[in-house]
Amino acid sequence: MLRRIKPGRAIRIFIIPIFILIAVFVIPIFDLQFDIPNILTVITFLFTIVIGFFIATATTNYLSLQSVIVQEDAALIDAFNVGCFVQPSKRKKLAEAIDRYLIACLEFDFSDYVMGTQNEFQQLTNIIHSIMPANDTVSSVI
Numbered sequence: 001m002l003r004r005i006k007p008g009r010a011i012r013i014f015i016i017p018i019f020i021l022i023a024v025f026v027i028p029i030f031d032l033q034f035d036i037p038n039i040l041t042v043i044t045f046l047f048t049i050v051i052g053f054f055i056a057t058a059t060t061n062y063l064s065l066q067s068v069i070v071q072e073d074a075a076l077i078d079a080f081n082v083g084c085f086v087q088p089s090k091r092k093k094l095a096e097a098i099d100r101y102l103i104a105c106l107e108f109d110f111s112d113y114v115m116g117t118q119n120e121f122q123q124l125t126n127i128i129h130s131i132m133p134a135n136d137t138v139s140s141v142i
Helices: 007-030 036-086 088-106 117-129 138-142
Strands: none
Touching: 007 036, 036 088, 036 117, 088 117
């Protein structure tokens, strides 16, 4: 899930660099003996550190998103394999329902595909619930 920046953190991230940048122009007015290149070097390093944290957060969000997608795909593959094992005659209906669900997932943004694919997901769960073992041997394994 993608995270939003908290207001307190946003203040630290944006206000402090702006304060430092303003200080670069205000401090020379008071006739203090600072070297501007040194101050700009410090600001550059601070900016690099902040950008590094942003990149790390974006990478973490991307990896967790990838993990969630893989888990959902694995669950669908597992449902298909178990459904085919229990009742092979439902293979085509199950594959079509999974296809419809996955195609519907691609039509929505990741944040609202759950609400947009409720009909397809309900059809898929109805097909999964309709799968019954064909003989007593399979039902004893389950």
